[in-house]
Amino acid sequence: MSAVSEPPVTVPAPPAVRTGPQTFLARARRSPTLVVGLAMTLLLLLSAVFAPWLAPFDPSAQNLTGGLLPPSAEHLLGTDQLGRDVLSRILFAGRTDLRIAFLAAIVPFVVGVLLGLVSGYFGGTLDYLIGRLVDTVIAFPFYVIVISIVFAVGTGEGGIYVAFALVGWVGYTRVVRATTKALRGSGWVAAARGGGLSHGRVILRHLLPNILPQAVVLLMTEIILIMVAVVTLGYLGLGVQAPTPDWGTMIHDGQAFITTKWWLSALPGLAVIYTGISLSLVGDGLGDAWRVR
Numbered sequence: 001m002s003a004v005s006e007p008p009v010t011v012p013a014p015p016a017v018r019t020g021p022q023t024f025l026a027r028a029r030r031s032p033t034l035v036v037g038l039a040m041t042l043l044l045l046l047s048a049v050f051a052p053w054l055a056p057f058d059p060s061a062q063n064l065t066g067g068l069l070p071p072s073a074e075h076l077l078g079t080d081q082l083g084r085d086v087l088s089r090i091l092f093a094g095r096t097d098l099r100i101a102f103l104a105a106i107v108p109f110v111v112g113v114l115l116g117l118v119s120g121y122f123g124g125t126l127d128y129l130i131g132r133l134v135d136t137v138i139a140f141p142f143y144v145i146v147i148s149i150v151f152a153v154g155t156g157e158g159g160i161y162v163a164f165a166l167v168g169w170v171g172y173t174r175v176v177r178a179t180t181k182a183l184r185g186s187g188w189v190a191a192a193r194g195g196g197l198s199h200g201r202v203i204l205r206h207l208l209p210n211i212l213p214q215a216v217v218l219l220m221t222e223i224i225l226i227m228v229a230v231v232t233l234g235y236l237g238l239g240v241q242a243p244t245p246d247w248g249t250m251i252h253d254g255q256a257f258i259t260t261k262w263w264l265s266a267l268p269g270l271a272v273i274y275t276g277i278s279l280s281l282v283g284d285g286l287g288d289a290w291r292v293r
Helices: 019-029 032-049 086-122 124-138 143-154 157-167 170-184 187-194 201-238 249-257 263-290
Strands: none
Touching: 019 032, 019 263, 032 086, 032 263, 086 124, 086 157, 086 170, 086 201, 086 249, 086 263, 124 143, 143 157, 143 201, 170 201, 170 263, 187 201, 201 249, 201 263, 249 263
């Protein structure tokens, strides 16, 4: 009796919660929120990248005889109490704060997504431990933890990176963990395992592409939170240290003259608001284009 060969096992593709490139681009072009957000963010990034060429003066150059000058043809946004050009300092401060915010977001994003995938997929004791750790960190006010860590490890950029590497991942882990748990029970995951795919391939090939859009949308929000934290730390004197320009430091230095030279604090504050609105629009637009809900 001849052996009957079994038909090859075909692993069905997961349900399409992600969007194909052409569909995504079509939705993106039709999203005014995303278009406006990208335009605003592009302007912001260009001003930061080309700050050395756009700034009319050295942001650290002092002119004690020309302090607290109002906006004029020479100094478009006036000067501060040390005679430094406000426009130049705003441009370079944006360059500094944006660099810190984007770099500080990388490690939490990677760690949070990986922990969420592993925890949600395997479950068990590992999931329990990660879940309790996430709940413990979330139980404390986020900015209080960040400020405490920076105060403990030291001021400046290094302290900011350490603080967000330690606690910035919990938001990603919480969302990705819940989404992965929901997808883990799907039939296509069982079919993929039955087809001989390893756990690693199931996670990276099937689960990760399905949760990545939601994680990227969350990343935009997290960058805004980091930016606000960087500005807050600068205002408290725990962030970027002089003479490097920083929006938080500029707001702090200008508050003594808020009734007479309001622009010293108001203009850096408006720059922070502009940044937050830009990234928020990008996040909302990406969510619409990817149909993330």
